[in-house]
Amino acid sequence: MTAVAESGTQTEPFTHQKRGRWLERWEPDNTQFWESGGKRTATKNLAFxxxxxxxxFSVWVIWGTVVTSMGAAGFPFLAGLGKGDPVAVSNALLLTSTPTLVGAALRIPYTFAIPRFGGRAFTAFSAAMLLIPTLGLAWFVNQPGTPMWVFLVLAALAGVGGGNFSSSMANISFFFPEGKKGAALGINAAGGNLGVAQTQLVLPLLITLGTHLTAKDPAGYRFGITLSVLVWVPFILVATFGALRYMDSIATAKSDGRSYKLALTNQHTWVMSFLYIGTFGSFIGFSFAFPTLIKANFPDLAQIGWITTLGNLAFLGALVGSFSRPFGGWISDRVGGARMTVGVFGGMAVAVVLIMAALEMKSFPLYLISFLLLFVLTGIGNGSTYRMIPSIFSAEATRRADANGMSAAEATASARRQAGAAIGVIGAVGASGGYLLQQALRLSNINFGSMAPAFWAYAVAFVVMAGVTWWFYLRSSFAVQRRPSLAYANV
Incomplete structure (x- = not known):
């Protein structure tokens, strides 16, 4: 299909192609360009x-589920997890938090890789990297004498799956027009987040299937774990091939040095990083820890067949959190990300109070419902905070354009580059919040014999984050306007 779009005073064609290529010119905010073929190209890239x-995400979160079966597979450092043994719980949280930390650290270089290598090549590379932790785990889990440090290394390697988020989000942010960016980023992120839920659903089923096909002994559990890990390999190969063949790279999505410097020295990059700790850090931290938390706090559920088979229903948390994320971006396009984010943090504090009440009453139904509420709110908050980022940098670029005589086109391009750089930093800091959350649970359990102090600290942190959001983005002199394309005052 051929589109006709204006570049200055000249008319140039744009042709949509199924095969991947370098796009030398990309103007998603040009309505004619977008409707005639740009939308199809952007949607194609979003799908892959x-x-x-x-x-x-599926590979990143594997350890959150695998640790709950490794004790039965014959690894003594996790043998007491089902009985709430503090050492086993601590070891499990260490294994689940390690990929979180590595994934967070990789998000910054992964973001910078998009301007350097292009979205198509780096998406293929990052997908292929997932073969290392999957094949490695499948091998070593079948070596019964493998020490814990080897599994820590494998858990760290699984962190490459977490780095994919920032490169993917930075890449997709270039493809969509300003008014559709929130929904597109929400869909892209939700598709990734959904990998957490599908892993927590599929892995326990495959582990159970593996033990039934062999025997309910350590060897059977090792076979089940192997089966649950290798199932992702064919899909990884398909994703790698699909990205190489069909995705596009945008030539103008290049680093200009100055944009990164402006983003990294902008206070709003760090304010948004702090807020993203509360939303995405909570989502990924609790997603990794939820199977362990259920098994440690409600060990009697291990006797109830399908609840155990379904991973103690832990997959539901990531599932509802994933599906609620696009809603956060969509509604923020209409009412403003800051307003939505304040409400999210207030609701998250309430959800934590309900979780503590459920533990006090030893009520699993209330515990599950409260956690699902928390996950829904983290998903909405992920979408609303990410929607704020392009608005903030668009406002910054508009202010500089007015002050320095920069053209609107130059200001828009600069804003996109800065937002792309900021996404890497914000995503990395936010994901590191998942590591901090799990470590807080682990240290609270070790030092106080209870996770309650950590949960109360989370509630206080969420209230503080709501206040920070209001201070920077909702006060009358700082408020982000309802229309995303408008600058907010006093920036």
């Missing part, structure tokens, strides 16, 4: 990006 990122 979602698939690759989904697998990245």
């Amino acid at each position: 990006s979602v698939f690759a990122e989904n697998l990245g």
Whole structure:
């Protein structure tokens, strides 16, 4: 299909192609360009990006489920997990938090890789990297004498799946016009986040299937774990091939040095990083820890067949959190991300209070419902905070354009580059919040014999984050306007 779009005073064609290529010119905010063919190209890239990122999250979160079966597979350092043994719980949280930390650290270089290598090549590379932790775990879990440090290394390697998020989000942010960016980023992120839920659903089923096909002994559990890990390999190969063949790279999505410097020295990059700790850090931290928390706090559920088979229903948390994320971006396009984010943090504090009440009453139904509420709110908050980022940098670029005589086109391009750089930093800091959350649970359990102090600290942190959001983005002199394309005052 051929589109005609204006570049200055000249008319140039744009042709949509199924095969991947370098796009020398990309103007998503040009209505004619977008409707005639740009939309199809952007949607194509979004689809392949979602698939690759989904697998990245699936591999990243594998350890959250695998640790709950490794004790039965014959690894003594996790043998007491089902009985709430503090040492086993601590070891499990260490194994689940390690990929979180590595994934967070990789998000910054992964973001910078998009301007350097292009979205198509780097999406293929990042997908192919997922073969290392999957094949490695499948091998070593079948070596019964493998020490814990080897599994820590493998858990760290699984962190490459977490790095995929920032490269994917930075890449997709270039493809969509300003008014559709929130929904597109929400869909892209939700597709990745959904990988957490599908892993927590599928892995326990495959582990159970593996033990039934062999025997309910350590060897059977090792076979089940192997089966649950290798199932992702064919999909990883398909994602790698699909990205290489069909995705596009945008030539103008290049680093200009100055944009990165402006983003990294902008206070709003760090304010948004702090807020993203509360939303995405909570989502990924609790997603990794939820199977362990259920098994440690409600060990009697291990006797109830299908609840155990379904991973103690832990997959539901990531599932509802994933599906609520696009809603956060969509509604923020209409009412403003800051307003939505304040409400999210207030609701998250309430959800934590309900979780503590459920533990006090030893009520699993209330515990599950309260956690599902928390996950829904983290998903909405992920979408609303990410929607704020392009608005903030668009406002910054508009202010500089007015002050320095920069053209609107130059200001828009600069804003996109800065937002792309900021996404890497914000995503990295936010994901590191998942590591901090799990470590807080682990240290609270070790030092106080209870996770309650950590949960109360979370509630206080969420209230503080709501206040920070209001202070920077909702006070009358700082408020982000309802229309995303408008600058907010006093920036």
